[in-house]
Amino acid sequence: MLNIKNIETYYDLICAVRGVSLRVEAKSITAILGNNGAGKSTLLKTIMGLIEDQPDKGTIEFCGEAIDRKDTEEIVRRGISFVPEGREVFEELTVRENLLAGAFIRKNRNRIDGDINTVYTYFPILGKRRNQWAGTLSGGEQQMLAIGRALMSRPKLMLLDEPSLGLSPVLVKEIFSIIKTIHADGVTIILVEQNAKMALSLADTGYIMENGRFVLAGTSAELMDDENVQEFYLGVRSDTSSKGYQRWKRKKVWR
Amino acid sequence: MIDFIQTIVSGIAAGSSYALMGLAMVLIYKTSEVPNFAQGELALAASFFAYMIMESFGLSFFLALPCALSFAFLLGCFLEFLVLRRAKTPNILSMIVITIGLEMILLGLVSWKFGADQKTMPFPISPYDSMAIGNIFISTLELVTVFVVLAIMAALYLLLRFSKMGLAMKATQQNTMAARLMGIRANRVLNLTWGLSSVVGAIAGLLIAPTLMHPYMMWDPLLKGFAAAVMGGMTSLPGAVSGAFLLGIIENIFGTYISIEFKAVVAFAIIVIILCIKPSGLFARHYVKKV
Numbered sequence: 104m105l106n107i108k109n110i111e112t113y114y115d116l117i118c119a120v121r122g123v124s125l126r127v128e129a130k131s132i133t134a135i136l137g138n139n140g141a142g143k144s145t146l147l148k149t150i151m152g153l154i155e156d157q158p159d160k161g162t163i164e165f166c167g168e169a170i171d172r173k174d175t176e177e178i179v180r181r182g183i184s185f186v187p188e189g190r191e192v193f194e195e196l197t198v199r200e201n202l203l204a205g206a207f208i209r210k211n212r213n214r215i216d217g218d219i220n221t222v223y224t225y226f227p228i229l230g231k232r233r234n235q236w237a238g239t240l241s242g243g244e245q246q247m248l249a250i251g252r253a254l255m256s257r258p259k260l261m262l263l264d265e266p267s268l269g270l271s272p273v274l275v276k277e278i279f280s281i282i283k284t285i286h287a288d289g290v291t292i293i294l295v296e297q298n299a300k301m302a303l304s305l306a307d308t309g310y311i312m313e314n315g316r317f318v319l320a321g322t323s324a325e326l327m328d329d330e331n332v333q334e335f336y337l338g339v340r341s342d343t344s345s346k347g348y349q350r351w352k353r354k355k356v357w358r
Numbered sequence: 359m360i361d362f363i364q365t366i367v368s369g370i371a372a373g374s375s376y377a378l379m380g381l382a383m384v385l386i387y388k389t390s391e392v393p394n395f396a397q398g399e400l401a402l403a404a405s406f407f408a409y410m411i412m413e414s415f416g417l418s419f420f421l422a423l424p425c426a427l428s429f430a431f432l433l434g435c436f437l438e439f440l441v442l443r444r445a446k447t448p449n450i451l452s453m454i455v456i457t458i459g460l461e462m463i464l465l466g467l468v469s470w471k472f473g474a475d476q477k478t479m480p481f482p483i484s485p486y487d488s489m490a491i492g493n494i495f496i497s498t499l500e501l502v503t504v505f506v507v508l509a510i511m512a513a514l515y516l517l518l519r520f521s522k523m524g525l526a527m528k529a530t531q532q533n534t535m536a537a538r539l540m541g542i543r544a545n546r547v548l549n550l551t552w553g554l555s556s557v558v559g560a561i562a563g564l565l566i567a568p569t570l571m572h573p574y575m576m577w578d579p580l581l582k583g584f585a586a587a588v589m590g591g592m593t594s595l596p597g598a599v600s601g602a603f604l605l606g607i608i609e610n611i612f613g614t615y616i617s618i619e620f621k622a623v624v625a626f627a628i629i630v631i632i633l634c635i636k637p638s639g640l641f642a643r644h645y646v647k648k649v
Contacts, residue, residue: 153535179541191536193529204529207522208541256541 104129104291105150105260110161110171112142112149119145120158121315127260132282132292134302134323136336137312143295144188146312147262151185152178165260180208184258188265190245192252194238198229201237201248205255215255222251225281243274250281260291267298279305299336303327311336360493365614366607371500373606374507378562379576379583380590380598381511385555387592388518389531389548392453396437398580399464400556401563402573404430405479406468408564409571412480419482426564427557434556438549469573481568503565510558511599518595527551578622585629591638 105127112120120142127133137143149158152175163171170178179185184205193201202222206215223230226247232240237248246266253261263282267275279301286292296302303309303323311319311332319329326332379397386394408426411417417425437460445452487498518524529537530547538544562583566575583598586605590597605625613621 151539153538174543175538176541176543179539185539187536187539191533191539193532193536195532196525196528200525200528204525204537204540204542207526207529252540 104166105293106164107150108162108164110146110149110158110163112145112154112157113159114145114154119315120149122161123312123315123317124161125310125317127291127293129259129291130286130289131308132286132294132306134299134306134309135293135295135312136297136299136302136309139297141312142315143312144264145315147185147264147293147295150178150262151175151183179256182257182259184253184256184261186249186253186261186263186266188268190242190249192237192240192245192248195236197234198237198240198248199233201252202255205252208256218255218257222254225254225284226251243270243278246270246274246278247281250278250285254285254290258290260293261285262293262295264295265297266294267296267301275301299332303337361614364494365610367494367496368500369607369610370603371496371504371606372610373586373603374500374503375562375566375579376582376586376605377507377599377602378503378510378558378565379579380587380602381507381514381583381595382555382559382562383584383587384590384592384595384598385514385558386551387587389527389551390453391531392450392457393584393587393592394457394552394555395454395580395584396457396460396464397555397559397583398576399461399468400430400434400437401559402468402576403433403464404556404560405563405567405571405575406472409472409477409479409567419480423564427560430556430560431553434552434554435549438552442552443545443548465573472573474573477571479564479567479571483568485569499565499568506561506565507599510561511595514558515595523547523550582625585625588629589632 105125107123107125109122109124110120111118111122123142123146125133125146135143135146145154148154150163150170152170152173156172158171161171162169165178165181165183168181170181170183193204196204199219202219203215206218209215223233226244228244229247229251232244237245240248246268250263250266266278266282270278275298282292282294283305294302294306303326306323309321309323309326310317311326319326319332321329327337379401382397382401383394386392386397404426407429408422411425412419412422441460442448442453442456445456481499483499483502485497485499488495489498489501518527526537526542526547529540529542530544534544537547562579563576566579582605583602586602587598589601589605590599592598605628608628609621609625612624
């Protein structure tokens with residue numbers, strides 16, 4: 104469905120994504136993990152065409168058509184939607200208006216109203232707050248609204264940039280279960296996360312990103328079993344010294 | 359008592375042309391957060407365009423009106439596309455400076471083409487006609503202006519509140535990046551807004567032109583309109599209109615009862631006071647971001 108070949112993205116002179124290739128099959132969930140500054144968000148923004156004149160090199164194909172260096176508005180119309188990091192809801196529009204804005208590219212009013220109700224069943228709290236300004240919602244509610252809004256365009260592929268950012272564990276669980284439901288409805292998902300455990304439990308395949316490159320790829324099960332991933336992303340410490348503390352720092356083997 | 363009511367009515371009449379300019383500025387401000395100082399000169403250009411086609415081609419006013427309004431629309435779109443969009447890494451301040459530059463260019467062009475002397479615009483309603491309601495007198499032109507203002511305000515309000523275009527405009531203003539992610543063509547929205555607000559401004563120009571027509575005719579309405587819009591909170595259409603009426607009334611009362619010399623200054627004194635007491639404007643319903 105999505106086929107990325109060797110893309111490189113620059114912010115002026117800084118190369119944030121250094122040759123990433125990624126193939127996403129239809130109806131899959133792909134998780135991209137990595138530390139801060141690894142280039143995960145930049146990768147998603149590059150796919151969405153949000154960084155002007157980028158990718159510098161490489162191609163992005165969606166459903167067989169090249170979408171690299173196209174306008175964001177155009178890319179959205181082809182069926183990709185994006186839940187940006189930090190929610191980015193329209194603060195001075197009501198919840199309902201936010202959802203309507205999400206359906207901007209669609210015409211059929213009845214279907215749109217139907218989908219708004221679907222979003223309310225996914226997130227009942229949004230239904231309760233439908234006539235409230237989005238800016239007055241709590242962080243978790245805003246995240247739900249951002250996801251709901253991204254659903255309104257009926258996307259084939261949905262990119263989520265750190266949906267768990269700044270949310271309590273309970274809310275994170277709720278958000279992830281909704282992502283699962285959305286996936287079950289036939290939407291392909293790419294998920295960028297810091298919360299590796301949650302992300303891998305959901306995803307089919309995972310990629311570990313560091314310094315703008317993919318350093319490790321595999322199915323979620325493979326990644327969960329990987330020694331390095333366990334130590335550096337899942338927080339499982341495999342070996343301790345006999346005195347009960349570790350005196351050396353383990354090095355990642357992929358460097 | 360009659361005197362007092364008369365003063366208020368004249369104030370509302372004077373305020374209505376400020377209101378139109380205020381509406382036009384609020385419209386652009388709502389989508390791009392830039393106060394457009396070229397607004398007055400856009401209206402000036404459209405009025406002189408109407409004057410030109412009526413004088414040179416002998417068109418009737420009712421034919422010239424749609425021509426002038428379409429001219430205003432195209433001019434607005436054209437300037438946005440040609441000048442403002444070209445700005446690299448635009449910030450609000452540089453955009454404001456650009457609009458001031460545009461204002462001077464347009465003013466220069468109009469003065470060069472038509473000269474600085476007073477013209478008379480052929481208009482179906484004579485500015486000297488007036489109507490009496492009881493003992494209150496109001497000139498017919500002013501009465502028409504008041505109704506036009508209210509109609510335009512209502513139309514714009516409906517547009518912003520209920521139409522898809524209105525939603526796109528509000529979304530673009532609040533978060534351009536997110537709006538683009540919704541598939542809203544932000545550039546096109548901005549372009550249309552410039553066209554639309556230029557039309558609203560042009561209507562103001564055409565209603566002022568019968569009484570006063572020379573290259574500097576829009577300065578006073580523009581500044582007062584801007585002041586009124588600031589008073590109304592800069593993002594509220596009814597706010598801009600009521601601000602303008604209020605401004606007109608206060609100005610007139612001050613001129614009648616206190617000092618006619620300082621009439622023009624009083625508007626700005628009020629702005630300063632209001633901005634000190636309530637910086638977000640009298641009618642703003644602006645959500646303040648919690649950090």
